[in-house]
Amino acid sequence: MANVLKGACIFGQSGGPTAVINASAYGVFRTALDRPEITRVLGAKNGITGVLHDRMYDMGEEDAQELNRLLYTPAAELGSCRYKLADPETDDSDYRRLLEIFRKYDVRYFFYNGGNDSMDTCAKISRYMQKAGYECRVMGVPKTIDNDLWGCDHCPGYGSAAKYITVSCMEVAKDTSVYDTGMVTVIEIMGRHAGWLAGAAGLATKFGSGPDLIYLPEVDFDMERFLADVDRVYAEKKKVFVAVSEGIRYADGTFVSARGPSLADGFGHVQLGGLATTLAHTVKAHNGAKVRGIELSLLQRAAAHLASQTDIDEAFLVGKTAVECAVAGETDKMVGLVRETNGGAYRCTTELVPLSNVANQERKVPRSWINEAGNQVTDAFIDYVLPLIQGEPKLPLECSLPRYARLKKVFAK
Amino acid sequence: MANVLKGACIFGQSGGPTAVINASAYGVFRTALDRPEITRVLGAKNGITGVLHDRMYDMGEEDAQELNRLLYTPAAELGSCRYKLADPETDDSDYRRLLEIFRKYDVRYFFYNGGNDSMDTCAKISRYMQKAGYECRVMGVPKTIDNDLWGCDHCPGYGSAAKYITVSCMEVAKDTSVYDTGMVTVIEIMGRHAGWLAGAAGLATKFGSGPDLIYLPEVDFDMERFLADVDRVYAEKKKVFVAVSEGIRYADGTFVSARGPSLADGFGHVQLGGLATTLAHTVKAHNGAKVRGIELSLLQRAAAHLASQTDIDEAFLVGKTAVECAVAGETDKMVGLVRETNGGAYRCTTELVPLSNVANQERKVPRSWINEAGNQVTDAFIDYVLPLIQGEPKLPLECSLPRYARLKKVFAK
Numbered sequence: 001m002a003n004v005l006k007g008a009c010i011f012g013q014s015g016g017p018t019a020v021i022n023a024s025a026y027g028v029f030r031t032a033l034d035r036p037e038i039t040r041v042l043g044a045k046n047g048i049t050g051v052l053h054d055r056m057y058d059m060g061e062e063d064a065q066e067l068n069r070l071l072y073t074p075a076a077e078l079g080s081c082r083y084k085l086a087d088p089e090t091d092d093s094d095y096r097r098l099l100e101i102f103r104k105y106d107v108r109y110f111f112y113n114g115g116n117d118s119m120d121t122c123a124k125i126s127r128y129m130q131k132a133g134y135e136c137r138v139m140g141v142p143k144t145i146d147n148d149l150w151g152c153d154h155c156p157g158y159g160s161a162a163k164y165i166t167v168s169c170m171e172v173a174k175d176t177s178v179y180d181t182g183m184v185t186v187i188e189i190m191g192r193h194a195g196w197l198a199g200a201a202g203l204a205t206k207f208g209s210g211p212d213l214i215y216l217p218e219v220d221f222d223m224e225r226f227l228a229d230v231d232r233v234y235a236e237k238k239k240v241f242v243a244v245s246e247g248i249r250y251a252d253g254t255f256v257s258a259r260g261p262s263l264a265d266g267f268g269h270v271q272l273g274g275l276a277t278t279l280a281h282t283v284k285a286h287n288g289a290k291v292r293g294i295e296l297s298l299l300q301r302a303a304a305h306l307a308s309q310t311d312i313d314e315a316f317l318v319g320k321t322a323v324e325c326a327v328a329g330e331t332d333k334m335v336g337l338v339r340e341t342n343g344g345a346y347r348c349t350t351e352l353v354p355l356s357n358v359a360n361q362e363r364k365v366p367r368s369w370i371n372e373a374g375n376q377v378t379d380a381f382i383d384y385v386l387p388l389i390q391g392e393p394k395l396p397l398e399c400s401l402p403r404y405a406r407l408k409k410v411f412a413k
Numbered sequence: 414m415a416n417v418l419k420g421a422c423i424f425g426q427s428g429g430p431t432a433v434i435n436a437s438a439y440g441v442f443r444t445a446l447d448r449p450e451i452t453r454v455l456g457a458k459n460g461i462t463g464v465l466h467d468r469m470y471d472m473g474e475e476d477a478q479e480l481n482r483l484l485y486t487p488a489a490e491l492g493s494c495r496y497k498l499a500d501p502e503t504d505d506s507d508y509r510r511l512l513e514i515f516r517k518y519d520v521r522y523f524f525y526n527g528g529n530d531s532m533d534t535c536a537k538i539s540r541y542m543q544k545a546g547y548e549c550r551v552m553g554v555p556k557t558i559d560n561d562l563w564g565c566d567h568c569p570g571y572g573s574a575a576k577y578i579t580v581s582c583m584e585v586a587k588d589t590s591v592y593d594t595g596m597v598t599v600i601e602i603m604g605r606h607a608g609w610l611a612g613a614a615g616l617a618t619k620f621g622s623g624p625d626l627i628y629l630p631e632v633d634f635d636m637e638r639f640l641a642d643v644d645r646v647y648a649e650k651k652k653v654f655v656a657v658s659e660g661i662r663y664a665d666g667t668f669v670s671a672r673g674p675s676l677a678d679g680f681g682h683v684q685l686g687g688l689a690t691t692l693a694h695t696v697k698a699h700n701g702a703k704v705r706g707i708e709l710s711l712l713q714r715a716a717a718h719l720a721s722q723t724d725i726d727e728a729f730l731v732g733k734t735a736v737e738c739a740v741a742g743e744t745d746k747m748v749g750l751v752r753e754t755n756g757g758a759y760r761c762t763t764e765l766v767p768l769s770n771v772a773n774q775e776r777k778v779p780r781s782w783i784n785e786a787g788n789q790v791t792d793a794f795i796d797y798v799l800p801l802i803q804g805e806p807k808l809p810l811e812c813s814l815p816r817y818a819r820l821k822k823v824f825a826k
Contacts, residue, residue: 017588046593075587082592163813167718170815174488175430175715179495180459207814297707302588305580306718308813390813400576400721400803401620402583 007108014114018157027319140334159311159388309391420521427527431570440732572724722804
């Protein structure tokens with residue numbers, strides 16, 4: 001078996017926040033702090049930029065109970081970044097700096113939590129360290145509400161966002177149906193490249209109170225067909241509830257949001273109002289209906305108060321597994337989630353996926369999980385997403401409000 | 414004591430939805446169904462318009478358990494309306510129709526759930542029936558997330574909206590602080606005439622993760638001072654989180670939202686983007702900061718999943734009390750909520766307020782509950798609102814999603 005490798009570890013968070021990203025951090029920290037092979041646990045401030053600037057927290061200084069509360073604390077508690085490392089062939093200055101820092105703290109384990117770009121960062125660092133002859137095990141920990149990461153049945157962060165979207169859509173459907181007058185409501189949901197999040201709104205419909213029409217980026221958007229869809233539902237029930245993915249685009253590839261009206265405000269052209277408002281106003285101009293646009297905005301990725309316990313458990317699991325596998329000798333892998341389908345009941349395990357297979361690939365919603373008309377998801381989508389939103393966490397509260405982790409954040413010397 | 418009055422009752426819902434409005438409905442229905450004096454319980458479809466059109470549900474046909482689920486079902490389950498009755502002196506046709514319907518069903522109790530306008534409706538109906546010599550007891554049941562109803566320490570619906578706003582602001586504060594770059598976030602909160610809802614965001618700040626600046630309609634808005642406030646916080650911490658009430662206005666009385674940029678889109682002038690977006694772009698134009706506008710939209714009034722148990726209990730209480738007092742002989746009153754301050758612990762009881770005192774008056778946030786600079790609430794506001802958001806209801810769930818009441822809605826014949 002692999003040799004025992006002793007040394008410090010670094011964990012960093014990258015990309016957009018999720019409701020459960022800190023559960024993965026806790027999975028890494030708790031496991032690493034308990035392993036004798038790992039001599040010191042460092043948390044990079046603002047991802048890889050914190051390593052480059054030698055700004056890292058000593059996680060061994062934290063109180064155990066506060067660390068545990070990371071399970072229920074949304075957004076990246078260590079801070080995140082959107083820094084993309086250069087190709088080491090053209091510019092290796094960042095990599096030389098990383099090697100310097102790794103040597104300074106005797107770092108032998110590097111764990112990085114993020115999406116496609118972060119897995120690319122992991123792969124590049126791993127290759128560089130190997131070339132430099134510096135032994136270091138590098139593991140990717142998946143995270144993205146977008147759920148478009150290759151090599152996973154689903155991604156930690158997605159289930160909680162899906163739950164928030166579903167519950168919010170159920171409430172919006174209730175709210176917008178109280179008056180006896182016609183109304184078209186358009187809700188905009190995140191997902192620039194794939195429709196996983198918008199499709200989750202179909203759960204609300206399945207459970208009796210959700211969007212009549214859902215549009216995903218996987219199907220070309222056609223404004224005429226959209227308006228005809230709205231007219232048809234309006235004629236039938238006077239209320240139309242539409243969910244759209246922010247990433248919907250026309251057949252020529254341009255985003256629908258990009259063609260929205262823009263505003264000359266004296267400071268140059270500024271786009272005001274998102275896709276939901278744009279579509280709502282297009283409907284109003286078309287048929288004169290009363291309209292309302294709603295943007296779920298960043299609330300959908302930060303709503304720890306509606307987190308799925310399944311998602312929390314799995315986010316913890318990928319962090320924990322990354323540490324255990326690295327200690328056991330693995331490197332250059334991402335911890336993927338696998339759905340076991342034996343017997344019907346949902347069960348989820350992990351598998352290791354080579355980083356090079358994951359980086360810069362996107363996973364889309366299968367066309368067959370969207371109905372033929374391209375305006376609603378099918379039962380196959382519902383069956384996929386329903387297990388991921390299950391379970392209510394016992395949230396730590398203080399005066400009936402969320403009690404987030406309060407870390408000391410002592411910088412490592 | 415008052416004579417025993419036997420007959421049917423009508424209950425109707427009016428105005429905008431809240432997360433707990435149906436808890437008041439349940440308070441009325443459950444109590445009325447159990448009282449021998451009340452021979453039949455009718456629920457008006459879409460408020461007073463349902464009475465006028467003789468579209469009323471026979472609540473005695475409903476399953477008891479489904480009725481109970483009204484406690485956790487958001488928005489007006491019977492449907493609502495925004496219909497304003499004419500002055501009976503100038504046009505009494507609606508009143509004659511109401512009297513006809515009251516006679517048809519032998520209605521002797523009328524309960525109406527709403528805000529200022531609805532109490533006005535109650536008062537008018539009561540006066541007309543008295544003049545017509547038709548014995549009928551009329552009671553108002555308060556409801557409004559805006560919390561501006563006169564004659565109440567606070568209104569059912571407010572506590573749950575305040576809780577949603579607080580938790581959402583805590584999550585937004587977490588989310589917008591993850592990157593190491595400057596950012597100004599502006600969140601728009603409901604409240605056209607009073608700042609009760611926007612002020613609740615101060616709870617998030619008090620609990621460690623909320624808006625740096627809060628602007629209420631009770632203080633004249635000054636754009637220069639606002640930009641100076643933002644600059645000051647930005648210089649200090651690079652992140653600025655601003656909460657604004659939709660109702661903020663300039664010293665001359667015009668709404669800040671009304672002066673926002675509007676868009677000529679070929680269909681005439683259309684206002685795109687709300688107040689948050691407008692202010693965010695004003696900040697961007699002023700200092701070049703990265704900005705984000707968020708509108709909590711109708712989510713804040715429909716979020717039963719974050720309801721306050723205190724609010725649910727009190728919403729039920731006002732409905733129940735309205736029936737009990739009417740049966741005991743009261744009429745022409747609204748059931749107000751009173752805060753008992755003995756001993757420090759929060760306790761809430763009811764008192765009856767003459768309808769004529771309530772109708773068309775507005776209750777504002779005291780100036781002394783807003784700091785001198787007019788950009789944050791004081792501890793007096795926090796002390797006021799904190800008890801109102803307490804308690805987590807045990808929500809009925811189905812597959813981890815809200816299980817709302819499913820009523821049969823059988824029309825009365």
